Amino acid sequence: MWIWLGVILILLLVFIAFVIILVSLIKFHLVVRKVNENETVQLEVTALYGLVRLRYLIPYIVFKNMKDGIQVEQQRSNNLVKDQSASSGQDINKDKVRYWADQFYDMLRATRGLQKWMTSTLKHISFQRLDWSTNVALSDAAHTATLSGALWGLKTTLIGWLSCYIRLSRRPRVFVVPVFGKPPLFVTEFECNGEIRCGRALYAGFVLIVRVLKVKGGLKKWISITAQGQKNGSSRS
16 A cells, blocks of 8 residues: 555656646747947757756857858857857858758758748747847938938837737837937847747647658658758867
8 A cells, every 4th residue: 555655646746747847937038239340149048947058159240251151159058067068160151041041941841831830839939028229320410310210110010020920028129229420330239038838848849740740751851951950060069
């Protein structure tokens, strides 16, 4: 009898732990800054009540030329393995962009309703904060005012399009500040906080696998694309 009580107690504890994991939140914090020619991109992801932390940083982006495109320096770190971090750099040019586009279309063909799955998953991501501020200055005051108006139109259009796919818990804060009587200046900062339930993320992953399996050769194609991406990443590092 005591053995059965012990088994039941263990199963109950496992069930409670499973439920706690499912209702936990996966949170992310994205910051994109550009000050004239200097750019910084930082992404932090936390899960399981802060027990898992991932950090991705692009400290600088350098435009080389029209042929070679831009050079991006990347740094990745996590708290899963002590003192584990990785740094790598890569050149992004038109050939690289074309390659990524081909890979995306391959995934579309290898998955039944991938776009529908992406739209449905994004609907379950909640944004608690979305701020986007820009300070701009040109040598001519009239040109500064014109550029400010164009940026306002671009920002409102992008935010409106984005709100069709994600849930905004708070009204986005968008600013465009024209700076007159100053040297040419362009400073912009985009910051957002979002979250999704771990259970919803696991469900989305399960649905994605099912959609891949419904396409003949879909799983093989996904494995090939993933292996190719890991190979490219290891070769760069």
